[in-house]
Amino acid sequence: MSVNAYVRAQKVAATPRSTEYRLMSEITGEMIAARDAGLSGVKLAPALHRNRQAWTIFRNLCQSPENGLPDELRAGIISLGLWVDKYTSLVITGREAIDELISVNRAVISGLSNENGGTPA
Structure with missing residues (x-):
């Protein structure tokens, strides 16, 4: 199978959850x-x-009325997004370490992988 065929097959099989998982893992x-x-x-x-x-992007998507996630989850993501924004400024200015951002992302990655019993496809 050529690389292009593999990439096309992966795009077809990708779900929003698996895309979010891969993005958060990479970042x-x-x-x-x-x-x-x-x-x-x-x-x-x-x-x-x-x-x-x-x-x-996650925060903006959760603010959309068309977003199908439960309200409580959307509110949590928005809150985390606001915290990430503020905390990132503290890390860049040297007042905080990057470790807390890594921990938050790892928790999200874990949630994305555990909801369906394993790593998303």
């Missing part, structure tokens, strides 16, 4: 790599920016 991996490389403050900006963008 969290980038933040861990940056931390483990000894980066701090402004040098973490590329990884932090991508994380902030993802959480802003």
Whole structure:
């Protein structure tokens, strides 16, 4: 099977949940790599920016009246998104460490994988 055929098959089989899982895993991996490389403050900006963008998108999607998630879950995601935005600024300015952002993302990744009994397809 060619790589292009594999990519097409993966796109067809992907669910929103599996896409979110892969995105959060990738972003969290980038933040861990940056931390483990000894980066701090402004040098973490590329990884932090991508994380902030993802959480802003999640927050905006949850604010939409068309969003089918339960209200309580939507409110929780919006709240987390706001916290990520504020906390990211503290990390960039060197007042906090990146570890809390990594922990939040790991909890979300765990939730995305556990709801259906394993890693999403």
